[in-house]
Amino acid sequence: MAAHGEADQLGTTSDSDQGELNETDAPGKSEDAILFASDDFDNLTYEGLAEEAQKPVQKGTIHAIVRQSSNDVDSRSNTPNNIDHDSSEVSAGEESVEETAEQAQITPRADNTEVPDTVDASRIEIEEEDAYNPEWKNQKKHVFILSASGKPIYSRHGKEDKLVTIMGVMQALVSFVQDAKDQLRSIVAGQHKFVFLVRDHLILVGVTRGMDSTQQMLLQLMYVYNQVISVLTHSSLNKIFKQRRNYDLRRLLTGAEKFFDNLLNLMDTEPGLLLTAVRCLPLDSSVREIIAQSIVQNAKLKDLVFALIIVKNQLVTLVRMKKYYLHPMDLHLIINLVNASESFKDAESWTPICLPKFDASGFVQAHVSYLDNDCEVCLLLLSVDRDSFFILSEAKDKIKARLIRYNALQAINASIKRTSYSTQQCGIPDLRHFLYKARSTAQYTSPELEAPYTEPAEQERLFGMYLYLHHRIHTSGRPLKILFHVGEYETLLGWVTQGFELYAVFGPLITKTSAIHAVNKLLRWIKREEDRLFILNSVTF
Amino acid sequence: MASNKVDAKVVLLGKSYAGKTCLVERYLKDRFLGETVPYQNTIGAAYGAKTVNIDGHSIVIGIWDTAGSERYEAMSRIYYRGAKAAILCFDLTDKSSFDRIRFWIGELHQHEENCKIYLCATKCDLVEENPERRAVQDSVAKALAKDCMANIYETSSKTGKNIDELFEKIAEDYVKEKVAADELEQEAIRIAEIGRKAHCPCS
Numbered sequence A: 001m002a003a004h005g006e007a008d009q010l011g012t013t014s015d016s017d018q019g020e021l022n023e024t025d026a027p028g029k030s031e032d033a034i035l036f037a038s039d040d041f042d043n044l045t046y047e048g049l050a051e052e053a054q055k056p057v058q059k060g061t062i063h064a065i066v067r068q069s070s071n072d073v074d075s076r077s078n079t080p081n082n083i084d085h086d087s088s089e090v091s092a093g094e095e096s097v098e099e100t101a102e103q104a105q106i107t108p109r110a111d112n113t114e115v116p117d118t119v120d121a122s123r124i125e126i127e128e129e130d131a132y133n134p135e136w137k138n139q140k141k142h143v144f145i146l147s148a149s150g151k152p153i154y155s156r157h158g159k160e161d162k163l164v165t166i167m168g169v170m171q172a173l174v175s176f177v178q179d180a181k182d183q184l185r186s187i188v189a190g191q192h193k194f195v196f197l198v199r200d201h202l203i204l205v206g207v208t209r210g211m212d213s214t215q216q217m218l219l220q221l222m223y224v225y226n227q228v229i230s231v232l233t234h235s236s237l238n239k240i241f242k243q244r245r246n247y248d249l250r251r252l253l254t255g256a257e258k259f260f261d262n263l264l265n266l267m268d269t270e271p272g273l274l275l276t277a278v279r280c281l282p283l284d285s286s287v288r289e290i291i292a293q294s295i296v297q298n299a300k301l302k303d304l305v306f307a308l309i310i311v312k313n314q315l316v317t318l319v320r321m322k323k324y325y326l327h328p329m330d331l332h333l334i335i336n337l338v339n340a341s342e343s344f345k346d347a348e349s350w351t352p353i354c355l356p357k358f359d360a361s362g363f364v365q366a367h368v369s370y371l372d373n374d375c376e377v378c379l380l381l382l383s384v385d386r387d388s389f390f391i392l393s394e395a396k397d398k399i400k401a402r403l404i405r406y407n408a409l410q411a412i413n414a415s416i417k418r419t420s421y422s423t424q425q426c427g428i429p430d431l432r433h434f435l436y437k438a439r440s441t442a443q444y445t446s447p448e449l450e451a452p453y454t455e456p457a458e459q460e461r462l463f464g465m466y467l468y469l470h471h472r473i474h475t476s477g478r479p480l481k482i483l484f485h486v487g488e489y490e491t492l493l494g495w496v497t498q499g500f501e502l503y504a505v506f507g508p509l510i511t512k513t514s515a516i517h518a519v520n521k522l523l524r525w526i527k528r529e530e531d532r533l534f535i536l537n538s539v540t541f
Numbered sequence B: 001m002a003s004n005k006v007d008a009k010v011v012l013l014g015k016s017y018a019g020k021t022c023l024v025e026r027y028l029k030d031r032f033l034g035e036t037v038p039y040q041n042t043i044g045a046a047y048g049a050k051t052v053n054i055d056g057h058s059i060v061i062g063i064w065d066t067a068g069s070e071r072y073e074a075m076s077r078i079y080y081r082g083a084k085a086a087i088l089c090f091d092l093t094d095k096s097s098f099d100r101i102r103f104w105i106g107e108l109h110q111h112e113e114n115c116k117i118y119l120c121a122t123k124c125d126l127v128e129e130n131p132e133r134r135a136v137q138d139s140v141a142k143a144l145a146k147d148c149m150a151n152i153y154e155t156s157s158k159t160g161k162n163i164d165e166l167f168e169k170i171a172e173d174y175v176k177e178k179v180a181a182d183e184l185e186q187e188a189i190r191i192a193e194i195g196r197k198a199h200c201p202c203s
């Protein structure tokens, strides 16, 4: 997007004839959040990452849950008042988990199908096909994963094994800078930005010629890294590379490529990942309450940590174990798992998944099933008990029966058909589209994409504007609260407060005063609709 | 993993792309979508069940279709624990899938002594259509089956060949074993009762 017109900075105390932004209570705000609310984007720095890498990975959430539930059993059966939940005594429950955790470790298989370390001439020739292929070069965004020793693991475009040399160069760059006790963060070359993230034994590289800022690329690489952890766990990843520095990780990731592909596509189209916030399927709060209660009543099970329903990348409900919150980044990985896996539609599934923000050291087991014939309403039951499939399957049948009895499944389907809502419904003439994030609940809302944003190219341009606005308003060192930007085809207004982030797109001719009036009106509209657009009560087992 | 509703737990194991999901799909839903739907690897494992009648016994078989990707191997025990039968699948057109079978045999011998093994050579329609595609010789496969005292079936999910036969055999073997075990138990009870009667002074 050409930066036509001047980006303008407004203070909150602008002249009243210019209009004034009323910083009222943030719509969608709740003290009783269901998701972990943290400002991941602002907090994501290379320094922070380096510090984090020094610390041992926070471990044991899963152990704690199992210990807690075994204590619960104890307290019911014998000593009701004397249980010290924080006692470090090893309970039988923990021991058994330790044992099973051991079994679950992924270990590299020692056989002879290793990819050779040296690159022979024939390979280079093949490689030239990809890296010199104009179509490949023209891709807007590349993402690569390679091992610290330079072995290709994943490439978004082209076949990673045909990109041996280019990955070798990346590894050389990273280690060259590392040798100087420094860290390679990003390179700008012409139109392209190269962003590097080195974590554990992996090097992740993002290359873009789009609107993404370095910081935004870094966030995307974090998601990709978390996706690796989600498939393998942090403990296994470390163990594997400690045993064999040269290990070909692709072997353990076969079949998982689609998770990376899908995640990267989601990141280019779903604003939720950028905002580290989730979108809820609009529903009357009474219906949502019925759904949550159906889960609570039928799935109050010892080791069940989270139960959630997802529809078209949107959250319908989330019930959680007391004390444990789901992080929006983890929720996006769950959404991505569902979104990328056609095979869940054929049968009830039982699959391990690691939620890196929750506990990077181990897996939880997910019972995944669809509740409707069209396979749109997906129920996930996440448990730390790996033998609970049939208990959860039974719980699922009861939940489904109750949702049908109370017409809740029908209400969900109606909401899907109705689509979200049109910008017009907000009653603001010049407003074309917006993103609104309630920070305390890590949820966001936005209307359907309508004209002029119906074609993919236009949608991509709109997304690019949001990236630009988001970047400008978050640029560290010069944090803006409000940004008014007049572009060639539209005018943008971004506003960030303690309670919310708002990004609004108007027609090109709107004045600053009208835009401010419009935004105030929009906030009042969202406030009126907040019960439907957000989940404001947290339901626990 | 046990459920009181399931009588016989059956698990499918084998390399990715060997044809496990298609086999189960053919058996449970009597269809083959391989021609129209692109390959979708299984995530974790999928569960399905079917009730069959064998000699007047109605039994429920619970089938676990596991994912073949290597990263699940370390966790495969959750899926095969307590299984009465394991179907080890290999693709007749892929030698490496056959080489993997020994691993599963070892794994089951070590952890699930009571699990009966059935070898399943999949995609036989492909080698019937074009014998040159055969990568695993019949004699070699049979030798392995003999080695581990397993039955071996050549199946095609596309044509349905031998699939009902395979599951029927599993169900029959299960019923046979169960009847034998029940008889043994009855016998034990009878003996115990005789013993009790002999010792009871009041009778």
Ligand SMILES: Nc1nc2c(ncn2[C@@H]2O[C@H](COP(=O)(O)OP(=O)(O)OP(=O)(O)O)[C@@H](O)[C@H]2O)c(=O)[nH]1
Binding pocket: A255, B014, B015, B016, B017, B018, B019, B020, B021, B022, B023, B033, B034, B035, B038, B039, B040, B041, B042, B043, B066, B067, B068, B069, B122, B123, B124, B125, B126, B155, B156, B157, B158, B159
């Ligand atoms: N011609 C033919 N193709 C088959 C047959 N069975 C499976 N296929 C094809 O082989 C491929 C793999 O089949 P799947 O059943 O999905 O393999 P899988 O063993 O479940 O693989 P994972 O889930 O990754 O472990 C698919 O493209 C099927 O269409 C068969 O009997 N005949």
Ligand SMILES: [Mg+2]
Binding pocket: B020, B021, B022, B040, B041, B042, B065, B066, B067, B068
């Ligand atoms: Mg499969």
